[in-house]
Amino acid sequence: MNSGNDSIILSLQDVNKHFGGIKAVDGVSFDVASHRITGLIGPNGAGKTTLFNLISSFYRPDSGRIFFKGERIDSLSLHQTFHKGLCRTFQISRELKFMTVLENLMLVPPDQEGERLWRNWFSRGLVRRQEKDIREKALSVLDESGLFKLKDEYAGNLSGGQKRLLELARTMMAEPELILFDEPGAGVTPGERKILANRIQKLVSEKGVSVFLIGHEMELVMDICNPIIVMDRGRKLMEGGPAEIKKDSRVLEVYLGGAAK
Amino acid sequence: MGMSLGGVLNFLVSFAIMASIYAILAIGLNVHWGYTGLLNFGIAGFFALGAYTSALITSPKPVGIMANYVRQAIGLNLPFLLGIAGAAIVSGVIAGVIGILTLRLSEGYLAIATIGIAESIRIFINNESWLANGPQGLIGLPRPLHNIVPRCYYNYLYLVIVSIFLTVIYFAVERGIRSPWGRVLRAIREDEIMVSADGKNVFFFKLQSLIFGAMIMGIGGALYAHFSAAIQPGVFEPLFGTFIIWAMLTLGGTGNNKGAIIGSFIVWALWSWSTFLIFKVVPRGFETRAPYIRYVLIGLLLIFIIIKRPKGMLGEEAHVSEF
Numbered sequence A: 001m002n003s004g005n006d007s008i009i010l011s012l013q014d015v016n017k018h019f020g021g022i023k024a025v026d027g028v029s030f031d032v033a034s035h036r037i038t039g040l041i042g043p044n045g046a047g048k049t050t051l052f053n054l055i056s057s058f059y060r061p062d063s064g065r066i067f068f069k070g071e072r073i074d075s076l077s078l079h080q081t082f083h084k085g086l087c088r089t090f091q092i093s094r095e096l097k098f099m100t101v102l103e104n105l106m107l108v109p110p111d112q113e114g115e116r117l118w119r120n121w122f123s124r125g126l127v128r129r130q131e132k133d134i135r136e137k138a139l140s141v142l143d144e145s146g147l148f149k150l151k152d153e154y155a156g157n158l159s160g161g162q163k164r165l166l167e168l169a170r171t172m173m174a175e176p177e178l179i180l181f182d183e184p185g186a187g188v189t190p191g192e193r194k195i196l197a198n199r200i201q202k203l204v205s206e207k208g209v210s211v212f213l214i215g216h217e218m219e220l221v222m223d224i225c226n227p228i229i230v231m232d233r234g235r236k237l238m239e240g241g242p243a244e245i246k247k248d249s250r251v252l253e254v255y256l257g258g259a260a261k
Numbered sequence B: 001m002g003m004s005l006g007g008v009l010n011f012l013v014s015f016a017i018m019a020s021i022y023a024i025l026a027i028g029l030n031v032h033w034g035y036t037g038l039l040n041f042g043i044a045g046f047f048a049l050g051a052y053t054s055a056l057i058t059s060p061k062p063v064g065i066m067a068n069y070v071r072q073a074i075g076l077n078l079p080f081l082l083g084i085a086g087a088a089i090v091s092g093v094i095a096g097v098i099g100i101l102t103l104r105l106s107e108g109y110l111a112i113a114t115i116g117i118a119e120s121i122r123i124f125i126n127n128e129s130w131l132a133n134g135p136q137g138l139i140g141l142p143r144p145l146h147n148i149v150p151r152c153y154y155n156y157l158y159l160v161i162v163s164i165f166l167t168v169i170y171f172a173v174e175r176g177i178r179s180p181w182g183r184v185l186r187a188i189r190e191d192e193i194m195v196s197a198d199g200k201n202v203f204f205f206k207l208q209s210l211i212f213g214a215m216i217m218g219i220g221g222a223l224y225a226h227f228s229a230a231i232q233p234g235v236f237e238p239l240f241g242t243f244i245i246w247a248m249l250t251l252g253g254t255g256n257n258k259g260a261i262i263g264s265f266i267v268w269a270l271w272s273w274s275t276f277l278i279f280k281v282v283p284r285g286f287e288t289r290a291p292y293i294r295y296v297l298i299g300l301l302l303i304f305i306i307i308k309r310p311k312g313m314l315g316e317e318a319h320v321s322e323f
Helices: A048-055 A078-084 A101-106 A117-122 A124-145 A160-174 A190-207 A218-224 A242-247 A249-256 B005-036 B043-058 B080-102 B107-127 B151-177 B180-190 B192-197 B202-228 B238-252 B257-281 B290-308
Strands: A008-019 A022-033 A037-041 A063-068 A086-088 A178-182 A210-214 A228-232 A235-240
Touching: A008 A048, A008 A210, A022 A048, A022 A063, A022 A210, A022 A235, A037 A048, A037 A190, A037 A218, A048 A063, A048 A086, A048 A178, A048 A210, A078 A086, A078 B192, A101 A124, A101 A160, A101 B180, A117 A124, A117 B151, A117 B180, A124 A160, A160 A190, A190 A210, A190 A218, A218 A242, A228 A242, A228 A249, A235 A242, A235 A249, A242 A249, B005 B043, B005 B151, B005 B180, B005 B202, B005 B238, B005 B257, B043 B080, B043 B107, B043 B202, B043 B238, B080 B107, B080 B202, B107 B238, B151 B180, B151 B202, B151 B257, B180 B192, B180 B202, B192 B202, B238 B257, B238 B290, B257 B290
Parallel strands: A037 A210, A037 A228, A086 A178, A178 A210
Antiparallel strands: A008 A022, A008 A063, A228 A235
């Protein structure tokens, strides 16, 4: 829980966002440390997804500042934050339905030569070579993710759990420094959740990626996240290790309601 | 029966030329709608821009007594290929302007903008007679290489010319679509937000698709102008200029360029051959009105395909990316 001398990869300073009269995110400040899995929990409507949308530049904050690796990112657009090394997934998994699993992965690497139309007509060899490398990388990521056999399947045909694995595999194609996972455990079986947890831990330990993760179900978060940030009604309630969070009376109150005490 | 073999052949050749020109337009639409999900209901606008641009570039400015009858703002008298290039460039530039204005909005707005702009282009040409002779249109447009074959065989030569254009466009689009560039377009069709989250500049790719498809449509328009050798604004009404092409692509297979070609030939055959049939079955006195029944048939055909076989005859291949 005490991040000691870990460096800070993401920093929020007094971030606000409201929709009409609703303060979805209300003066939130915190830091996310590198090479860790930081969790973000809170009841429905606490503002978790809005906060993710702000960090990934899907929305712009009304006020406040967001720093990624010491650089302000709160006025960029969605595709620009990606190039800074920040990659996100979505609460309801999104995939390119009528494209194969392999194509879903091969789309991701940035600045592909073949993304310039004329290169495909006039520098075919260059595009081919790069495409071969991207394909090999995608196949190895699929192999690690256990999706290799599904590579030629339309992504829309995958099961809920497989779609979550695909999402994870796609983030690996991006080679980001920080991944924002929005409820990676939603809609998957307990077995698949275990695999997912394992893969996320491996990302951090083997590839040195930092992870910031929204969890709705406690198990996944308590198992793999440290520290954990708790939000309620747009505000940051507390931050601490799993053991601390479990004991905290404010957290219990938020989750179980005042009457339960 | 009444027709000689030569007459049948001539009919087939002009049929194939028109179907091939429509196939080029359908491939352009496939770039927009089939691969990128851009709703372009204004094909007629790019069709007209291409036809008129090439006409004004290649024909001489009328002089002497002709100048009293044919008003034409520009007449550069340049070669056919420059006319084609000009047609592609003008269509592309106009598409770029439309795209910059509308592509950041949701897709419905592009449909509204394109249909509006196509009609505006047609009405502008119709009313502003100083530009290209208004409703009378331009006639006697130059036909490329017309002096190397006898007049009665010219259509055979033009079929070769159109086929070359169709082939080059087909392969250029195929290579583009099967490349990483095409992969981004197809991904935008599936889920724009996710493609932005993958770091791609969605607006920029949509703009490229709109311009590229419109350039192809412009070339189709130019080829039409030099085939018919006469163009008037009436040709570019929404049915002939836009919806028949939607029917062609939808029937052949959205997202499949071979389908676009096959669909164009089938729909054009139904359209041009049904005239004979309709004349045979309608009661006397209705002959002049009968051809309009075909408008209804095109609509019914579209509805039937969308309900019974939404992917069309061929549909998109499972593996498109291959490089």
